[in-house]
Amino acid sequence: MTARTVRRVLLGLGVAVVAFVIGLTAIAAALLDGARVPIVSSATYLRIEKVARHASANRVVRGPQHPFFLLLVGNDSRPGVGGARGDALHVLGVNPARHEASMIDIPRDTCWQGDKINVGNTHGPRVQADDVGGLLGINIAYVVDVDFAGFLGLVDGVGGLTVNVPTPMHDSYSGAYFAPGLQHMNGTQALAFSRDRHDFPQSDIIRTSNQGLLVLDAMRDLRTKMQSAAGEFKLLALLAQHAQLDGIGIKDLYHLSRVAFSLHPDQIKNITVPYTGGGNCLTVGPAAAGLFADFRDDGVLESH
């Protein structure tokens, strides 16, 4: 081997090392900056945060015994779209003592304090929880927040979801093309289903109802997979690998999941907030006051 060849090899190695170091630095910088880069299996799929400031939320140490409220947020953060607005907002009220739960779906276009309610999530899950809690008059204890990539990863991670599609969907905007009936969906299909609003005259209101259906169908699916301790452990490990946990630990998740999956989704009443008028900023209708009052006392809708 000549001296020239050796120099070329060394030069090539040097370039490769420098490129590797620059690449690693760039990825580290992106991660430190808050980017969610699904590079490896430990990519963050969702964020779970305990947000309640009241003492009752601390009962989660051994599992909540009193009614509590959990906010599910699907935010619109994706490549090219920042901000993480809360485009899917669903509040689950759980009453462990009565073994019952109810869910209220809130369209993202709901007007709240002069702006759309989904803007709150751009300031973080706690602000979104405060806004939704303010609208309903409740104290939200937990927020589960997921972006587009997280949603895809989570749905695919559990092997897809079986969703009961209520009406035909042919929407080129969201990519939702479904016939009515039970459909097994991967992450991309489930995301398209939950984003479709152009197929419906009532646009965001129907989309929100469909998102509620998907949440309950997901609970049905996961409940089936959680029928054994091994299934529970697998799901919890998946969550722990892919969720950003804030103020809540794996043991808390275990206790919460035992409570949540002891509920039968068929018995969870699911209602979308009633509205008057339409447009981009929906006004909550007069019937909502009674609905919220029914929900806030014990987390269960009895008279609706």
Place this chain on the structure above:
Amino acid sequence: MSRPRLVRSHRAGVVLLIAAVALTACSGGAKHRASPSVPSSTQAGAAVRVTRLLTIGSTDVQRAGGRGVVNTATRHAVLAVAQQYVDRAVLAPLETGAIGRGYASLFVPGIRPAAIGPDVNALTDRVIGATSTLNEQSTPVALSALADQSGALLYLATRFNVQVKATRPSGPIAINRSVELTYERVGTTWLVAAYRIKVTRSAPAPAPPTGAAPAKASAAAFRASDSP
């Protein structure tokens, strides 16, 4: 402690079974279990009390991080609790008519009231009472574990089935129990923090000439320390 393998080949299994039955009949049931038992009656050539120790089957660890193993000591510790459950909840009532001493202490305080209260008839065979003959078999114990990000074990679970054939004064009875116990570490010991139990008890109808179908009853319990 290992469970005797009764079956290697069909013939060897039969020979061993006969030997085991004969040994059990001769030794009054003190084969290899610590729980107190005195057979109340014997029949020539019939097994009065045949019980077997639990053995570990498969082991599965779910890891929140990259680490987490179930070492031998932990495996034996959890298997011992499962064995104590079988001894105190299943066998003791069938031998003495009462639940074995220390049964309640197997559970974490959060579910203890349910384990000795509303779920006791699914968890134990107290409702059957003392039997004169007893033959118990169980499947290998499938062990599952959940490790946190540091590799520490948060929960362990055992899943196995227990089949019992016994004779009561009113006649024979068969009991099939599906047992899933989830354990949480409390101090230096592992205690049952949740359970899923399904039991089916079947007995022939008391009056054979009528041709009535066997009486069958089942019970189930699903409980976690946070359940209402």
